[in-house]
Amino acid sequence: MNTLSVYSLLDLVIRRDVILAMRRRADVLTTLIFFVLVVSLFPLAVGSEMDMLRKMAPGVVWVAALLASMLSLGRMFSADFQDGTLEQMMLVPQSLSMMVLGKIAAHWMLSGLPLVLIAPVLGLQFDMSGDALLVLVISLLIGTPVLSMIGAFGAALTLGLRGGGVLVSLLVLPLCVPVLIFGTGAVTAVTGGVSAAPNLALLGAFLLMSLLFTPWVSALALRISME
Amino acid sequence: MNWTEFFAMKGYALYVWGSYGIVLLVLMVEIILVRHKRKITLQQLRLIRDAESLESI
Amino acid sequence: MAINWFKYSAPSTFYGLAGKMIPWLAWPAALLFCTGMYIGFFVAPTDAVQSEAYRIIFVHVPASILSMLIYLVMAGYAALGLIFNTRLSSMMATALAPTGALFAFISLWTGALWGKPMWGAWWVWDARLTSELILLFLYLGFIALQSSIEDPRRADRAGALLAIVGSVNVPIIYFSVQWWNTMHQGSTVKLSGTSMHIAMQQAMFSMLAAMWLYAIAISLSRVRSIILERERNTLWVAELAEVKQ
Numbered sequence: 296m297n298t299l300s301v302y303s304l305l306d307l308v309i310r311r312d313v314i315l316a317m318r319r320r321a322d323v324l325t326t327l328i329f330f331v332l333v334v335s336l337f338p339l340a341v342g343s344e345m346d347m348l349r350k351m352a353p354g355v356v357w358v359a360a361l362l363a364s365m366l367s368l369g370r371m372f373s374a375d376f377q378d379g380t381l382e383q384m385m386l387v388p389q390s391l392s393m394m395v396l397g398k399i400a401a402h403w404m405l406s407g408l409p410l411v412l413i414a415p416v417l418g419l420q421f422d423m424s425g426d427a428l429l430v431l432v433i434s435l436l437i438g439t440p441v442l443s444m445i446g447a448f449g450a451a452l453t454l455g456l457r458g459g460g461v462l463v464s465l466l467v468l469p470l471c472v473p474v475l476i477f478g479t480g481a482v483t484a485v486t487g488g489v490s491a492a493p494n495l496a497l498l499g500a501f502l503l504m505s506l507l508f509t510p511w512v513s514a515l516a517l518r519i520s521m522e
Numbered sequence: 523m524n525w526t527e528f529f530a531m532k533g534y535a536l537y538v539w540g541s542y543g544i545v546l547l548v549l550m551v552e553i554i555l556v557r558h559k560r561k562i563t564l565q566q567l568r569l570i571r572d573a574e575s576l577e578s579i
Numbered sequence: 580m581a582i583n584w585f586k587y588s589a590p591s592t593f594y595g596l597a598g599k600m601i602p603w604l605a606w607p608a609a610l611l612f613c614t615g616m617y618i619g620f621f622v623a624p625t626d627a628v629q630s631e632a633y634r635i636i637f638v639h640v641p642a643s644i645l646s647m648l649i650y651l652v653m654a655g656y657a658a659l660g661l662i663f664n665t666r667l668s669s670m671m672a673t674a675l676a677p678t679g680a681l682f683a684f685i686s687l688w689t690g691a692l693w694g695k696p697m698w699g700a701w702w703v704w705d706a707r708l709t710s711e712l713i714l715l716f717l718y719l720g721f722i723a724l725q726s727s728i729e730d731p732r733r734a735d736r737a738g739a740l741l742a743i744v745g746s747v748n749v750p751i752i753y754f755s756v757q758w759w760n761t762m763h764q765g766s767t768v769k770l771s772g773t774s775m776h777i778a779m780q781q782a783m784f785s786m787l788a789a790m791w792l793y794a795i796a797i798s799l800s801r802v803r804s805i806i807l808e809r810e811r812n813t814l815w816v817a818e819l820a821e822v823k824q
Contacts, residue, residue: 448744452737456727465723466741469716470748473755480759512744519736528620531631537696541635541689542616545642548681552797560804567811567822 304389308397316405326367327409333359334417345422352421353431353482357475360410360435364442365464367406368450371398376454385521391514399447407439430485434478437498444509445470451516474501590667590806591815597799608792615785623778632696639689641787642682645794646714649679654746657739669735672742673725674802678794680718686711706760710753717745731809
C-alpha cells in the first residue's frame with residue numbers, strides 16, 4: 296500500500312467524519328438549533344430594550360457558540376472509540392496528530408462553520424450594525440476552530456468516562472475564556488468606534504498556537520485514555 | 523485594651539471576622555477530612571489483612 | 580554526605596519520611612500563624628484609607644499567592660510523573676490539588692468580604708479575582724477528572740496532561756482577563772497607595788510562611804493516605820505498625 300501523504304490523510308479523515316455525520320443529519324442540526332435557541336432565550340429573559348440587547352449581543356452569541364461547540368464534542372471520538380476504529384487509528388503508522396487534526400477540522404465544519412454562517416441573522420435580532428455583524432462573523436470564523444481544538448483536547452482526555460458531557464465542559468470552558476474575551480472584545484471595539492484589529496490579531500495568534508499544539512496534545516491524551 | 527472595641531473592628535467586624543472565620547473553618551475542615559481519610563484507609567487495610575489471614579486458614 | 584535522594588522516590592520510604600516531617604512543619608506553621616495574627620491585629624496600625632477592614636489582606640493575599648504557587652507545584656509534580664513515570668510524583672500532584680483549591684476558595688471568599696465594604700459590591704470583577712475564579716475551576720476540573728477515572732495510572736497521566744495544559748494557559752488567561760478588565764474599567768482591588776507599614780509586611784510574611792508550611796504538611800498527610808491506598812497489596816504496607824495492630 297502506498298504511504299499516504301499528509302494531505303491525503305487529512306482529506307481521508309475529514310471526508311469520513313463528514314460523511315458519517317451526514318448520515319445522522321439530526322445530530323448536526325440539533326447543534327445549530329441549540330445555538331439559535333440559546334441566543335433567542337436571552338431577549339426573553341432580559342427584556343427587549345434594544346440598547347441593552349445591542350450591548351449584550353456579541354457576548355450572547357459568543358457564549359451560545361461556546362456552549363453549542365461543547366455539546367457536539369461527544370461526536371468527535373466516542374463513536375470511533377466504541378466500534379474500535381480509534382484503536383485501529385492508533386496502530387496505523389500514520390501520524391495520530393494528523394488524524395486528530397482531520398477530526399477537528401470535520402468537527403468545525405459541522406459545528407463551527409454553521410454557527411458562523413447563521414450568526415449574522417441572529418445578530419440582526421439584536422439590532423447589531425453592519426460593521427459589528429461583519430466583525431462578529433470574522434471573530435467567530437477565527438475563534439470557533441480554536442474552540443473545536445480545545446474541545447478536542449477535553450474530549451480526548453475524557454474518552455469513555457461517565458458524566459462525559461458535563462465533565463468535558465468543566466475542563467474546557469476555563470481554557471476557552473481568552474477566546475471568549477477577545478472574540479467579544481473585537482465586536483465591542485468596533486461598536487465603540489475603535490479598530491477591532493488588535494483583538495482579531497490575538498484571536499489569530501490563538502488559532503496559530505492551537506494549530507501547532509492541540510493536535511499533538513490531543514493525540515497524547517488519546518493514547519493516555521486508550522491504554 | 524478595650525475588647526468590645528477590638529471585636530467591633532470599627533464597624534467592619536462582619537467582614538474581618540467573616541474572613542478569618544472562614545479561613546479557620548476551611549483549615550479545620552481540611553484537617554478533619556484528611557485525618558478521616560487516613561482512618562478509613564487504615565480500617566480498609568486491616569479488613570484486607572483479616573480477609574487474607576482467613577483465606578490462609 | 581551522599582544522600583541517596585532516589586531512595587525517597589519509592590513510596591515505601593517516602594511514607595516514613597513524610598510522616599516524620601509533618602510535625603516539624605505543622606507546629607512552626609501554627610506558631611507563625613499566631614505570630615502573624617498577633618502582629619496583624621495588635622501591632623499593625625489602622626490604615627488611613629481602609630480602616631480596620633484592610634486586615635483581611637493578611638489572609639487574602641497569602642491565600643491567593645499560595646493558590647497559584649500550589650497549582651504550579653502540582654503541575655510540576657504531575658509533569659515529573661508523566662515524563663519519568665514515577666508514581667509518587669503523580670500521587671503528590673493529586674494530594675496537592677484539594678489544598679490548592681481550598682486556598683483559591685479562601686482567596687475568593689476573603690476577596691469578596693474585602694470588596695464589599697471597600698467597593699460596595701460582594702463581587703468585583705477585577706482582573707485578579709476573576710483569574711482566581713478561573714484558577715478554582717481549573718483545580719476543580721483536575722480533581723473531577725481524576726475522580727472519574729478508575730484506573731489510577733490513567734488518572735495520573737490524564738490529570739498530569741490537564742494540569743500542564745492548564746498551567747501554560749494560566750498566564751494567557753491572566754493576561755486576557757487583565758485586558759478585559761481595563762477595557763471595562765473595572766475597579767482594582769488594591770491597598771491604599773502608600774507603602775506598607777513595616778508591621779503590615781511582617782504580618783503578611785508571617786501568614787504567608789504559616790500557610791505555606793501548613794500546605795506542605797497537609798499535602799504530605801494526604802499523600803500518605805494515597806500511598807497506603809495505592810500500595811495496599813504490597814508487603815511493606817502489611818508490615819506497618821498502624822496496620823498490624
